[in-house]
Amino acid sequence: MLRRIIPSSAFAYGTRGSQFRLLFSSSVKFQELSARQERERQELLEKIYLPLYGTRKMPGWIELLESGKLWEDYFHPFRWTSRDYEGNTLTVHDTQAIWEKLKKNNLDILLENRKLPLPGPRSLSDKPENEVIEIRNHLLSNYLVNTPKEKFEWEDEICYAGEFRKIGVMASHVHLTVYPYPQEVPALMKRFIEFCDESIKNDSLHPLILASRVFSSLNHVHPFVDGNGRVARSVMALYLIRNGYPPIVFQQMTSGSMAACLYTAQAGNDLTFLYNVVLQNVISILMRYRYQQ
Numbered sequence: 501m502l503r504r505i506i507p508s509s510a511f512a513y514g515t516r517g518s519q520f521r522l523l524f525s526s527s528v529k530f531q532e533l534s535a536r537q538e539r540e541r542q543e544l545l546e547k548i549y550l551p552l553y554g555t556r557k558m559p560g561w562i563e564l565l566e567s568g569k570l571w572e573d574y575f576h577p578f579r580w581t582s583r584d585y586e587g588n589t590l591t592v593h594d595t596q597a598i599w600e601k602l603k604k605n606n607l608d609i610l611l612e613n614r615k616l617p618l619p620g621p622r623s624l625s626d627k628p629e630n631e632v633i634e635i636r637n638h639l640l641s642n643y644l645v646n647t648p649k650e651k652f653e654w655e656d657e658i659c660y661a662g663e664f665r666k667i668g669v670m671a672s673h674v675h676l677t678v679y680p681y682p683q684e685v686p687a688l689m690k691r692f693i694e695f696c697d698e699s700i701k702n703d704s705l706h707p708l709i710l711a712s713r714v715f716s717s718l719n720h721v722h723p724f725v726d727g728n729g730r731v732a733r734s735v736m737a738l739y740l741i742r743n744g745y746p747p748i749v750f751q752q753m754t755s756g757s758m759a760a761c762l763y764t765a766q767a768g769n770d771l772t773f774l775y776n777v778v779l780q781n782v783i784s785i786l787m788r789y790r791y792q793q
């Protein structure tokens with residue numbers, strides 16, 4: 501959700517706090533961190549990016565920035581060393597019913613005029629409010645993404661669908677998470693694809709490990725303005741299915757604990773927690789399937 505771009509936005513209205521991803525730019529004061537958190541974060545950023553600042557005046561710094569090397573060298577995301585978050589309980593039928601009710605509004609006017617409140621959850625469904633809000637917002641986002649860009653006079657940033665982000669992003673749960681600078685993203689995505697191709701070709705990683713690493717790497721590069729979690733989960737599901745495993749849904753996890761798990765993978769270069777979560781989910785899906793037979 502784009503707090504900087506659409507501060508009083510329809511999307512911000514009613515969205516779960518935990519769903520916000522804060523965007524940053526030098527000109528905008530966005531942070532809600534304590535002084536200590538801000539200091540810690542600043543120190544970490546300087547540690548990673550100081551080489552960039554140090555070489556800013558020297559020839560070649562743009563190439564350095566664009567190479568994605570600073571972030572990559574610090575976190576080594578591709579080096580091989582060793583809700584309920586997704587668990588929205590609403591069914592497809594519930595979602596369909598919400599969509600039908602939403603459509604009774606003039607969606608174009610609703611999205612164009614950001615001051616208008618969105619239909620309240622109670623007017624859409626009698627299911628748990630936060631889950632209805634989540635589904636409502638996803639449906640509206642999808643509608644927006646699938647609507648020709650010219651239709652709304654929104655800032656350019658909102659038209660990023662299908663493109664790499666050109667702005668900085670910040671994780672909502674773990675303030676010390678460092679996503680790469682936007683200039684680093686294209687190079688890192690190239691590296692990500694090479695990493696996947698090499699791992700598949702060499703058959704060097706167990707499919708569950710590869711699926712987990714694909715998931716964590718995509719989340720860490722955070723290539724898009726929005727939808728990174730969904731894309732990462734879909735790509736992981738694809739790897740699992742191709743290798744004969746069931747696609748998993750992180751049913752027992754809160755977004756906070758998933759964020760902590762991903763943070764440990766990044767900052768501690770320790771994916772053990774993530775592997776455990778993935779493995780447990782695969783086993784639990786297979787067990788459920790077995791008992792249904």
Ligand SMILES: Nc1ncnc2c1ncn2[C@@H]1O[C@H](COP(=O)(O)OP(=O)(O)OP(=O)(O)O)[C@@H](O)[C@H]1O
Binds near residue numbers: 583674725759763
């Ligand atoms: N500390 C973190 N490091 C890396 N990735 C994180 C961290 N915290 C959260 N994430 C990932 O970022 C995703 C949120 O990013 P984004 O809002 O772009 O994705 P989304 O698909 O819109 O959201 P959702 O996952 O809620 O559907 C989370 O789903 C999680 O996978």
